[in-house]
Amino acid sequence: MAPDPLFPVSRPHYARQMAVGDGHMVYVEECAALHGQPVLFLHGGPGSGCSPTQRRLFDPQRYHAILFDQRGCGRSRPLGSIEANTTEHLVADLEYLREALGIAEWIVFGGSWGSLLALAYAQEYPESVRGLVLRGIFLGSADEISAYVQGCHGAAPAAWQAFANAMPAAEHGDLLAAYARRILAYDPAVAGTAARAWLDYERALMGEPPLSEAPDAVLLAKARIQVHYLSHQCFLAPGQLLAGVERLRHIPTAIVQGMADPVCPPQVAERLHRAWPEATWVPVAGAGHGGLSAPIAKACIKALGWVAEEVAG
Secondary structure (H helix, E strand, C coil), X not given: CCCCCCCCCCCCCEEEEEEEECCEEEEEEEEECCCCEEEXXXXXXXXXXXXXXXXXXXXXXXXXXXXXXXXXXXXXXXXXCCCCCCHHHHHHHHHHHHHHCCCCCEEEEEECHHHHHHHHHHHHCHHHEEEEEEECXXXXXXXXXXXXXXXXXXXXXXXXHHHHHCCCHHHHHHHHHHHHHHHCCCCHHHHHHHHHHHHHHHHHHCCCCCCCCCCCHHHHHHHHHHHHHHHCHHHCCCCHHHHHHHHCCCCCEXXXXXXXXXXXXXXXXXXXXXXXXXXXXXXXXXXXXXXXXXXXXXXXXXXXXXXXHHHHC
């Protein structure tokens, strides 16, 4: 078994709910070295929220780590709300948080959906971003979304078949629409059943067992927000993030990619690196999608250290 690369368990120095507008309150915590290099951590999903284990990615002697649950996720309120919840809203929230916390510039570290949000934010506010660590790249394209939902990548075929069979055969041609109709339905029983099948498919791709019981409110919110964003192609124009790389070439950046990732396949990260050869490419052979798995966590911690040195230098 690989040694644990994570830092010791810690508690946040400050944790608060912050009003970001439109009736949304987001949960924010500040961790590690409050006078260290500021790093904003962006969780995946969309809809996943942050976990205490993710604090352990940050050297407590080196970084001022800011973790928060995006609109409608985790400890943010109203839980599961998709009103005024788009990529544009989330990008504005990040800049609001930076200003509210009195941070001039920060490194932004995002994985999976968080890599998409980090890119969208940095392209909108490049003057606020000192460096980027991007893990498990997701660009929000129609092809990526279709490959995931329709099982085109060929990963976990039995799990995908179960996922498809949870919907009527007539709706298999557009499983995203089928699931969105049910997960966003007003009938809790219909939404709960569909959400469980949706979440179990993701868990299978992550190498995790199915849920042992019906999803709780936090997991239902995660499913709601995921289908909301994916149904709208993540509220991005086609090719938007690749085109926006021109605004980022001067920013020290590391792209960390598990080369056996079945959720965000490496071809997407390779496409980003071809468009952005100035970014440092960090492939992790044989590694999957989990950002806290030992090989990926180790690579991310090393990449963050490199970006922090480039920024400081």
